[in-house]
Amino acid sequence: MAKQAEHGYTGAMTALEQQRFRAIVHVVHEYANFVSSAEMVLTGCDIDGVPFNPPINTHVSHAFYLNCRKLAELFQNKLGSDKDGIGAEHYVAGFYAALPVSANWRVPMNKQLAHVTYARDTIAQEIGRSACEALLKELKDTWRGFQDRLVGGPFEAEFKNQVRKRKEPYPDGLPSEFRFCDLD
Secondary structure, rough: OHHHHHOOOOOOHHHHEEEEEEHHHHHHHHHHHHHHHHHHHHHHOOOOOOOOOOOHHHHHHHHHHHHHHHHHHHHHHOOOOOOOOOHHHHHOOOOOOOOOHHHHHHHHHHHHHOOOOHHHHOOOOOOHHHHHHHHHHHHHHHHHHHHHOOOOOOHHHHHHHHHHHHHHOOOOOOOOOOOOOOOO
């Protein structure tokens, strides 16, 4: 309970609310990875502006697709077959995002990420720059809408705290890999 009070929430939390509070660090980390990978895919460069050489560019694009899937599942409250996933509605009652761009690209991303299939030859869709830009916009807009709906709730301060911490230097003094990312 002390950690919750330290970050702005002083009310009593149930065991489930405490579990959700502790998971905020993971939600924010996944969002930061999404933004970082999106920026790298769209610029073709690392955080220092150095262009990627193959095959690094492919690895980064796969990370971006996976991060898109993770966030879409978060915002659509898809908890997975084990039902242990984190959903946006765990923090904002009734929150759900339709995410039409993500829905449109889900199958092509799945084919690229998780399956070696014949469909790559027959129905393959290139996930080009405009698709990546649209995915970034849709998921960032949804994140902002999610953050807006956190206002006044028991988890608002900890989400803000974790976003701030993602951009701060690491305990060893090295700069954060997310220092230039727009995480708000």
